[in-house]
Amino acid sequence: MRPGFWTIVGILAWAILIGLLVVPLGSVLLSSLQDASGNVTFANYVRFIETPRFRTAFVNTLIVGFGGLVGSLVLGGIMAFCMARIEIRGSRLVSLFAILALVSPPFIGAYSWIVLFGSGGLVRQTLMSWGIFIPPIFGLWGILIVFSFKFYPYVYLLTSGALGNINRSLEEAAESLGMTPFRRVMAISFPLVLPALSAGGLLALIHSIADFGTPRLIGRGFSVLATEAYTLYSAEVGSNLSMATTISIVLIFLSMLFVFGQRYMSRRNVYHGNLINKPVKRKLTGFPNVVAHVAVYFIALAGAMPAIIAAIYSIRRTSGPVFHPGFGLDSYRRILYNLAGAVQNSLLFSFAVVALVVTVGTLIGCLVARRQTVNSALLDSTLMVPYVMPGIVVGIAFVAAFNAPPVALTGTALIIILSIFIRRLPYSVRSSASALRQVSPSMEEAAISLGYSPVQAFMKVTVPLILPGIIAGGMLSFVTAINELSSSLVLYVGGTATMPVRIYIAINDGDYGTAAALSTVLLVLSGTAIYAAFRLMGRDERALL
């Protein structure tokens, strides 16, 4: 009915995807297939397989990926079950902690764990003085601990939602058929939450594979593909772009493999229950009650610990890297004098990303939700690709594509904005498409039959109805945009450094006070945006995923 307008939107969507996704990915692929003199060759892939260092990084990536997956499943599963089925005191506080864990950048997590359990860590030193030896947290186990406590909210939020949506009659039916409670859980509840569990696990897995900051800071020589790619790219002597791009391709391939694997696994497991009989939370007493509360609060506090530590350390007195007893605002003062540019950049870039992603995402979301054509289905599935691309890969791809004329963007603010934009676009499209699916198409038709043109009907009826959802989605985009590290780290130059980049540099320089203060600023900004989003659309932690 509005062929003109929606055709233009379709063309625009493809132009964006080709310009910001296909071309960079194509450049990465081309670069990985070239030798130094530009001939087509598989030498880079051969070298990837033959070099022990890369093989180790590949295996390590799988180890941290699945380790993070298992850790998140265990922690998230326990949390989900306790929170959905047992009355936990202060459950709002617990879910607040889960949100804190989710939005604090992972490298802050790594840093805070180092502060407590590193070689000179607070907790470790205290325990040592009591005669209890624990090894410093560095290495594989450190990475896995950080990942588990950082990514468990994915599993927890998705699974607790699913657990809360199981019709109680199903479990009562199983009970009346004579099943023991344990068999009932295994036979009824578990299969019903499996899709949510596996979707949450997939998110944990993909983020574990893609994460760059944590292995870099806490790995101490434990290298994964993401860190290898960054090292190869950024080495001052002998920077090797074609090897970095080869690793990028391997990383994308891995992520895609897992996404399709999860989809294949849960392809049959879509259950539509009716919610006549909502499950109730049980009130435990005595020892089991204590165990449940200890488990929930331990996981929640450990997950939120990095954010809390950062806030505390940000107000400790420092001079340079050395902390002094007592509290003060030295670190914030230093940000104000030296790093105001980074704060400004972060805000500017994030607002630009939000403006872009909300406009473009809403338009494409409408296209995907309302025009069921081959084109929009293809568009929807192509948008899955940036969803699984690790940030470091996006960064390297943008360098490979936009380093030289005709499109020379490296070193500009625009390239950082665009790199964050394309990574966030899939979320925005999905959230506006799902907001739109809540609005019955007959609503617009009613307005049309009452005498409004299709465009007027869309503006007067549909837009007001989806606006709260769109603004809330924008707020959440702001949170991801302002916390983005890995692609910015590849793309920044002195003048375009953002807060996460500065935090990363400060931690590497041992300037923990500054890092903590910047992290706290980030957390406050993120928290404000999330609060605003929840006010607009109702509290729904799952919107953060």
Next chain:
Amino acid sequence: MTYLTVENATKIYSEKVRALDGVSIAVERDEFFTLLGPSGCGKTTLLRSIAGFSDLTEGRIALAGARLDPIPSHKRDIGMVFQDYAVFPHLTVGENVAFGLKARRVPAPETAARVAEALATVRLVDYKARLPAALSGGQQQRIGLARAMVIRPKLLLMDEPLSNLDAKLRVDLRDEIRDIQKTVGIAAIYVTHDQEEALAISDRICVMNAGRVEQIGTPQEIYANPQTIFVATFVGTMNTLPREAAPHLGMTEPAASVHTWAIRPEHIRLARAEADAGRVRIEGTVEKYTYLGREAHILVETAAAKLVAQIADPAPGLSFSAGSPVALAFRREDVLAFDRQGARVPAGAA
């Protein structure tokens, strides 16, 4: 001169799927016209084509002598009532009803008066300032009706407006809709799959099946004189028997074209020796007796086929045990005959 004419409406989605296949209807001014059929028969597609929400592959639609096809849907001046109400949740009841008047730039005082009148008609005056979410389904649909009527449309379209309501409310609102339509004197096209609703509300009914018109007629014609086996079985209930059952039905010389016999349960009764003159008798054994209050159904296994007979106002003490012998009686002229293609044919000589 008919008011609304649809000629040869055809909608082809793909080679195999013909949602509409050469449908022609003509609706008079003031007429309550119902499109009746099972889901997927094309009735909603036809309604949406008249509203302008879906384009016909072929055919033409004309309203009050002017062709409708080139006019975009928002300029057609056709009121529509939706199955899911489509009440705007962000506007109050009053604002919902005034919505279409705003598009027409009706002056504020007149808008207020017309909204008040429309709300009075659907008995929602007290709810004017409320948001629709607080209202029941029936009330929401009355908003939908008021909103569509207040613009004084040339035609009122209703797409299964009552199917989401519970049974009691459905009957009340259906009478209300009928009264409003007659008071205002507007042509209305009503889509439903509920045959009882169609019989109760319509001036004329168009029964559709698989994209085609099966029969158009008054409720009496549709029910008592069905022209196809589809209409006969879809509207009301029908016993159907194969051609070979002819001797048992008193048809000694069936016409050559007869393929299926049909007779309604209410035309079959328990045989009573004193009053069965001129009726055909058939014997059998009771298989099931179902008591429904104002009537009862008795399923009887006979030599011809299993037959359901209806007993009006059954005595509470009346009962039949399975297997007991029973005799049924019916009039020969109540037996309808259909050919192999399902069209009604003369039954032939007795």
